[in-house]
Amino acid sequence: MVVSRKVSKSAVQRNRMRRRVYEAFSAEAAAIVRPYDLVFTVFSDQVLTCEFADLQKQVGGLLHKAGVTTAHNIVSTEGESR
Numbered sequence: 205m206v207v208s209r210k211v212s213k214s215a216v217q218r219n220r221m222r223r224r225v226y227e228a229f230s231a232e233a234a235a236i237v238r239p240y241d242l243v244f245t246v247f248s249d250q251v252l253t254c255e256f257a258d259l260q261k262q263v264g265g266l267l268h269k270a271g272v273t274t275a276h277n278i279v280s281t282e283g284e285s286r
Contacts, residue, residue, distance in 0.1 A: 207246040221251045228256070228263040235264075235273035242272070 205225055207218040225244050244263075251259065267273045 205244050205246070211246055212249050217249070217252060221246050221249070224251055224256065224259060225263065228260040229267075231260055232264045232267055232273060236267070237274050240272055 205222040207221045209218070211221070212218050225246060229242075229244065264273070
């Protein structure tokens with residue numbers, strides 16, 4: 205996880221961004237079928253203010269778009285993953 209000092213001067217905020225992105229990634233990690241070396245670069249401080257569900261959806265979508273995951277998790281109306 206890379207969060208530049210240009211995004212935020214505060215180390216506390218940069219670390220919070222790293223933790224949020226890492227948590228969103230770890231929820232999607234089960235769908236990764238092969239070993240990959242991944243680099244996540246945060247370019248905006250909006251990572252701090254967006255809803256976690258939106259962040260998780262973005263991370264999952266990017267992993268799927270990159271071809272790293274086999275299938276993007278689809279959430280049913282009852283809140284269970286399929």
